[in-house]
Amino acid sequence: MSRKTLTLGHSPDPDDAFMFYGLAKELVPTHGYRFEHILQDIQTLNERATRDELDISAISLHAYAYVSDHYALLPSGASMGDGYGPMLVAGRKFTKEQVAGKRIRRAGNHDQRLSGAATVAGQAGE
Numbered sequence: 001m002s003r004k005t006l007t008l009g010h011s012p013d014p015d016d017a018f019m020f021y022g023l024a025k026e027l028v029p030t031h032g033y034r035f036e037h038i039l040q041d042i043q044t045l046n047e048r049a050t051r052d053e054l055d056i057s058a059i060s061l062h063a064y065a066y067v068s069d070h071y072a073l074l075p076s077g078a079s080m081g082d083g084y085g086p087m088l089v090a091g092r093k094f095t096k097e098q099v100a101g102k103r104i105r106r107a108g109n110h111d112q113r114l115s116g117a118a119t120v121a122g123q124a125g126e
Contacts, residue, residue, distance in 0.1 A: 009057035
């Protein structure tokens with residue numbers, strides 16, 4: 001029986017590697033499907049999803065608003081929670097109040113104004 005190959009985009013980060021390990025090592029039943037793992041950073045996967053290039057892909061939650069017409073959210077596999085990213089890295093410490101309104105460079109070379117709800121390096125969980 002011929003197996004259908006699906007492209008599966010995810011990052012090489014540990015949380016994604018953990019989620020997709022069973023598929024990558026063929027340790028779980030795939031019911032006739034084969035998966036081609038595409039490892040790329042989340043910004044690249046977001047961009048590829050807007051072009052509908054992959055059958056299945058990890059994306060940022062923000063990107064889902066732009067791809068919801070041709071992708072559906074799966075009921076598992078999310079990497080998010082209270083106090084979870086984004087992490088800011090700076091040459092010195094800043095309070096949340098100091099960070100609010102500053103221009104921050106992020107993946108994909110886009111500037112973004114942050115609200116006071118950012119996670120600041122050295123202050124996570126406060």
